[in-house]
Amino acid sequence: MEGVRIFCPATIANISCGFDVLGVALDSVGDEMTLRKTDTPGIRITKIIGQEIPLETEQNVAGVAALALLGECDFSGGIEIEIEKKIKPGSGIGSSAASAAGAAFGLNLLLGNPFNRHQLVRFAMQGEKLASGVAHADNVAPALLGGFTLVRSYDPLDVIKLNTPEQLYATIIHPQIEVKTADSRKILKTGISLKDGIRQWGNVGGLIAGLYTEDYDLISRSLEDHIVEPIRSMLIPGYDDLKGAAVKAGALGVGISGSGPSVFALSKGSAKAREVADAFRSAYSVVGVPFEIHVSKINQEGIKVLEQW
Amino acid sequence: MEGVRIFCPATIANISCGFDVLGVALDSVGDEMTLRKTDTPGIRITKIIGQEIPLETEQNVAGVAALALLGECDFSGGIEIEIEKKIKPGSGIGSSAASAAGAAFGLNLLLGNPFNRHQLVRFAMQGEKLASGVAHADNVAPALLGGFTLVRSYDPLDVIKLNTPEQLYATIIHPQIEVKTADSRKILKTGISLKDGIRQWGNVGGLIAGLYTEDYDLISRSLEDHIVEPIRSMLIPGYDDLKGAAVKAGALGVGISGSGPSVFALSKGSAKAREVADAFRSAYSVVGVPFEIHVSKINQEGIKVLEQW
Numbered sequence: 001m002e003g004v005r006i007f008c009p010a011t012i013a014n015i016s017c018g019f020d021v022l023g024v025a026l027d028s029v030g031d032e033m034t035l036r037k038t039d040t041p042g043i044r045i046t047k048i049i050g051q052e053i054p055l056e057t058e059q060n061v062a063g064v065a066a067l068a069l070l071g072e073c074d075f076s077g078g079i080e081i082e083i084e085k086k087i088k089p090g091s092g093i094g095s096s097a098a099s100a101a102g103a104a105f106g107l108n109l110l111l112g113n114p115f116n117r118h119q120l121v122r123f124a125m126q127g128e129k130l131a132s133g134v135a136h137a138d139n140v141a142p143a144l145l146g147g148f149t150l151v152r153s154y155d156p157l158d159v160i161k162l163n164t165p166e167q168l169y170a171t172i173i174h175p176q177i178e179v180k181t182a183d184s185r186k187i188l189k190t191g192i193s194l195k196d197g198i199r200q201w202g203n204v205g206g207l208i209a210g211l212y213t214e215d216y217d218l219i220s221r222s223l224e225d226h227i228v229e230p231i232r233s234m235l236i237p238g239y240d241d242l243k244g245a246a247v248k249a250g251a252l253g254v255g256i257s258g259s260g261p262s263v264f265a266l267s268k269g270s271a272k273a274r275e276v277a278d279a280f281r282s283a284y285s286v287v288g289v290p291f292e293i294h295v296s297k298i299n300q301e302g303i304k305v306l307e308q309w
Numbered sequence: 310m311e312g313v314r315i316f317c318p319a320t321i322a323n324i325s326c327g328f329d330v331l332g333v334a335l336d337s338v339g340d341e342m343t344l345r346k347t348d349t350p351g352i353r354i355t356k357i358i359g360q361e362i363p364l365e366t367e368q369n370v371a372g373v374a375a376l377a378l379l380g381e382c383d384f385s386g387g388i389e390i391e392i393e394k395k396i397k398p399g400s401g402i403g404s405s406a407a408s409a410a411g412a413a414f415g416l417n418l419l420l421g422n423p424f425n426r427h428q429l430v431r432f433a434m435q436g437e438k439l440a441s442g443v444a445h446a447d448n449v450a451p452a453l454l455g456g457f458t459l460v461r462s463y464d465p466l467d468v469i470k471l472n473t474p475e476q477l478y479a480t481i482i483h484p485q486i487e488v489k490t491a492d493s494r495k496i497l498k499t500g501i502s503l504k505d506g507i508r509q510w511g512n513v514g515g516l517i518a519g520l521y522t523e524d525y526d527l528i529s530r531s532l533e534d535h536i537v538e539p540i541r542s543m544l545i546p547g548y549d550d551l552k553g554a555a556v557k558a559g560a561l562g563v564g565i566s567g568s569g570p571s572v573f574a575l576s577k578g579s580a581k582a583r584e585v586a587d588a589f590r591s592a593y594s595v596v597g598v599p600f601e602i603h604v605s606k607i608n609q610e611g612i613k614v615l616e617q618w
Contacts, residue, residue: 021511152515153508158530160518191500197536199462201510202330205517206461209469212521221467227506 003036008102011094017203035106061127062103097139100127146302169273223253312345317411320403326512344415370436371412406448409436455611478582532562
């Protein structure tokens with residue numbers, strides 16, 4: 001194989017009760033990347049469409065992820081990477097993760113698949129480290145594996161792909177304000193009450209049981225977060241109104257995507273997800289902050305090959 | 310139906326990472342109860358074999374659970390209850406829960422099943438309230454429903470029966486020392502670090518995913534508790550030796566049953582569970598505290614009817 005064009009999905013991390021452990025991949029929101037072999041050794045980012053992002057390999061999340069993988073392979077040739085960014089950096093739906101995961105996935109494919117998708121997570125995490133200072137896996141894992149993923153542990157790294165019911169759809173609203181990941185992490189308390197902890201892991205248990213039994217009611221009841229949402233939602237103007245409107249429209253649950261500012265809702269069925277989009281739109285039109293809305297089925301497979309040659 | 314004899318299983322609550330939310334029922338350890346209709350109105354505990362426990366209805370966990378159920382039914386007759394206690398009170402494997410759940414279950418059966426097993430949980434919880442001051446559900450839920458159960462929430466009460474792999478066995482060692490539930494709760498910190506909380510709900514997620522996919526390896530990796538075990542294990546002489554020996558013998562995981570002093574191990578297959586029993590026995594023989602050991606398959610159905618007339 002000489003080249004490949006892939007779709008790299010946007011992702012929602014910090015799914016309500018699953019702060020830092022649960023993420024999910026989207027189907028109709030994502031970047032496109034093209035990777036091709038060249039005769040000039042090394043990794044080069046040749047083009048980025050849609051965003052102002054550094055082209056230098058070591059300063060680019062895709063470059064860093066590719067270098068991490070290459071460091072464990074025997075390959076003396078060269079790779080060119082083009083990225084068409086459709087996910088806005090800073091939106092909270094895994095923009096850097098899509099690029100990092102895509103680079104690891106595409107390079108792996110060109111090298112004849114020395115690694116499986118699970119094994120690619122740790123290379124993609126190196127891109128996340130460049131982007132946010134922390135080698136977190138909660139966006140790159142769903143980007144690579146698809147569906148809902150659980151990062152059970154970092155030491156050792158243990159990522160589990162969970163069952164994902166077919167009728168799950170996400171509605172995402174991206175208020176065009178800047179919330180820095182570092183800031184939104186800083187405002188979290190380093191301690192929580194045991195009582196809130198118990199509620200949180202009860203809900204994580206309920207959510208995962210609901211995903212396996214495809215019990216949308218249980219999923220809905222479990223989409224609660226008593227720890228992070230009350231704090232981080234203060235950084236998102238109109239959050240309570242958004243949540244109230246989506247719940248009223250019949251969403252299964254609502255939460256902050258990643259570290260914000262995007263807000264997600266999960267719904268059963270595409271019609272309901274579109275109604276929730278309407279509810280988001282009505283509720284946010286009065287806030288005075290520009291916004292974008294996406295509706296997407298949950299992506300079951302993760303990164304997809306669009307073309308290869 | 311005039312009378313019923315039932316088996317009321319012992320249960321393990323606080324399964325490792327699932328503090329306060331996850332419990333499981335045993336198959337070959339439990340009490341027997343007989344309930345029969347009489348002409349004298351009201352609930353009477355007529356006999357308790359094997360333990361010194363109050364016979365007064367309002368002072369007995371079975372009596373209190375039965376009264377709670379009766380309060381929501383039209384029944385003007387009388388019920389006599391006999392209890393053959395085989396689970397030692399204070400052992401940490403749900404002695405009071407077995408009696409409370411058994412009373413609710415047996416009475417419900419005699420009344421023609423006005424409630425389903427899920428609905429009986431809240432009556433049985435009233436018995437737990439008498440026993441420990443807290444109307445907790447983490448033992449009565451598995452006693453009634455069988456298998457692994459999750460108490461997702463108390464307000465509103467939301468109990469979920471989880472999938473339970475067929476090859477799961479428990480080995481339990483009961484050191485004959487007294488650990489009062491109230492004391493073992495008092496030594497817990499009321500606050501935990503967010504970091505430990507995240508590890509805990511990551512493990513709860515992994516454990517529940519492992520139960521549904523019947524992935525014994527994942528179950529094993531997830532049977533961790535960084536919050537309660539480090540503190541409560543100090544109340545159990547020789548805990549670390551027990552745990553080390555069981556893990557070395559091939560147990561999937563080891564933890565404190567309920568609030569102790571019993572220690573449980575989960576294993577794949579009965580042969581392994583018996584090897585773990587041997588390991589417990591060898592490790593504890595040098596501690597100098599008398600002990601009992603049980604090996605049991607996980608009970609899939611909860612309370613069982615032995616006889617009815």
